[in-house]
Amino acid sequence: MTVRAGREFLAIPGPTTIPDAVLNAMHRPAVDIYAGPLLALTDSLLRDVARVFRTAGRAYIYIANGHGAWEAALTNVLSRGDKVLVLESGRFAVGWGNNAARMGVEVEVLKGDMHRAVRPDEVQARLREDRHGRIKAVLVAQIDTASGVVNDIAAIGQAMRVADHPALLMVDAVASLGCMPFEMDAWGVDVAMSGSQKGMMTPPGLGFVAAGHRAREAHETAGLRTPYWDWTSRDGDVHYQKYAGTPPEHLLFALRQALDLLFEEGLENAFRRHRLLSEAVRRAVSVWAEGGAIGFNITEPRERCDTVTTVLTPGCDPEAIRDYCNRNCGVVLGHGIGELSGKAFRVAHMGHVNAPMILGTLSVVEMALAALGVPHGRGGVQAAVDWLAAEVKA
Numbered sequence: 001m002t003v004r005a006g007r008e009f010l011a012i013p014g015p016t017t018i019p020d021a022v023l024n025a026m027h028r029p030a031v032d033i034y035a036g037p038l039l040a041l042t043d044s045l046l047r048d049v050a051r052v053f054r055t056a057g058r059a060y061i062y063i064a065n066g067h068g069a070w071e072a073a074l075t076n077v078l079s080r081g082d083k084v085l086v087l088e089s090g091r092f093a094v095g096w097g098n099n100a101a102r103m104g105v106e107v108e109v110l111k112g113d114m115h116r117a118v119r120p121d122e123v124q125a126r127l128r129e130d131r132h133g134r135i136k137a138v139l140v141a142q143i144d145t146a147s148g149v150v151n152d153i154a155a156i157g158q159a160m161r162v163a164d165h166p167a168l169l170m171v172d173a174v175a176s177l178g179c180m181p182f183e184m185d186a187w188g189v190d191v192a193m194s195g196s197q198k199g200m201m202t203p204p205g206l207g208f209v210a211a212g213h214r215a216r217e218a219h220e221t222a223g224l225r226t227p228y229w230d231w232t233s234r235d236g237d238v239h240y241q242k243y244a245g246t247p248p249e250h251l252l253f254a255l256r257q258a259l260d261l262l263f264e265e266g267l268e269n270a271f272r273r274h275r276l277l278s279e280a281v282r283r284a285v286s287v288w289a290e291g292g293a294i295g296f297n298i299t300e301p302r303e304r305c306d307t308v309t310t311v312l313t314p315g316c317d318p319e320a321i322r323d324y325c326n327r328n329c330g331v332v333l334g335h336g337i338g339e340l341s342g343k344a345f346r347v348a349h350m351g352h353v354n355a356p357m358i359l360g361t362l363s364v365v366e367m368a369l370a371a372l373g374v375p376h377g378r379g380g381v382q383a384a385v386d387w388l389a390a391e392v393k394a
């Protein structure tokens with residue numbers, strides 16, 4: 001006997017739930033790629049993607065996932081033999097660095113771990129030691145989707161300025177753009193990248209990169225440039241060239257609708273919604289953790305991010321919980337990845353999410369804990385409800 005008929009809740013950290021309006025926006029015929037409304041659509045999207053990154057710099061839209069956007073970011077500003085400093089706080093910045101290494105870039109990892117954020121003072125100290133300016137760029141993820149950590153990009157930018165180091169600051173905002181503040185220009189970020197399928201509520205397949213003026217200077221002499229990713233060849237007036245070939249029309253229709261939804265809600269409101277719903281998840285997990293079988297992966301409460309919560313499971317089998325939720329209730333949780341494989345599950349609260357989706361998901365997790373006999377504190381869902389009821393005023 002299951003209770004899974006009805007709408008499935010996808011609570012994995014990407015791809016995320018796509019709004020019906022975004023799905024519907026794609027259900028239309030293809031259009032001319034050389035003239036007509038598509039040209040204005042491209043202009044509006046490039047402008048609005050830059051607006052979401054909060055930069056006066058230029059944005060680029062690639063037919064690519066986040067891994068493609070990683071490569072786009074690297075090839076446009078680096079040369080073979082350049083050195084980059086990767087700030088570890090989970091899996092993703094390290095993954096970006098591994099790709100850079102395969103392209104002939106020298107990679108140094110500033111050691112961190114799976115359970116905490118990057119320490120800006122450690123970045124400052126390492127850059128101070130680099131007296132000859134060998135390090136050309138610093139790579140960091142704003143939110144690491146494996147660990148569930150949020151890094152303080154403003155403080156890291158500030159640390160680089162205090163160290164008086166010229167390296168470019170390159171930020172992965174795949175799991176954070178549209179969900180929490182990102183201030184590319186104000187924080188001194190030179191290159192930012194993201195993707196369509198997480199906070200941006202659009203199907204997978206678009207990669208975004210934004211470039212500030214220091215990045216454009218580095219671009220002039222970058223030796224890793226290739227025809228597909230190259231900014232300069234996408235900069236001209238020829239529409240076809242802006243995508244280095246046929247534009248991904250239907251994904252662009254979808255992105256337009258998703259951005260309209262985001263602006264209609266207001267970025268600040270969307271950030272606040274994420275903050276409230278993520279705290280509801282944290283309230284529930286805190287109560288469940290009293291049973292000793294599960295707990296937070298990120299040790300320091302203020303380093304826990306607003307888009308995904310990684311729950312460690314030292315006293316139970318995370319796959320049994322995921323399996324119960326999926327098979328019996330139609331709730332799809334994320335699994336632990338990397339060194340947390342088999343040791344954690346993840347609850348995403350990213351993009352097109354609301355209170356019933358989050359409270360429903362939490363209720364199902366609590367139901368799984370009870371059905372599987374996992375020791376847990378009672379009343380996690382109640383704590384989430386109490387939190388939201390206090391914050392969302394009548």
Ligand SMILES: *Cc1c(COP(=O)(O)O)cnc(C)c1O
Pocket residue numbers: 014065066067068092141143144145172173174175195
């Ligand atoms: C998902 C994710 C990526 C990778 O994106 P893909 O579209 O899967 O290639 C990179 N960085 C972060 C922080 C992510 O969450």
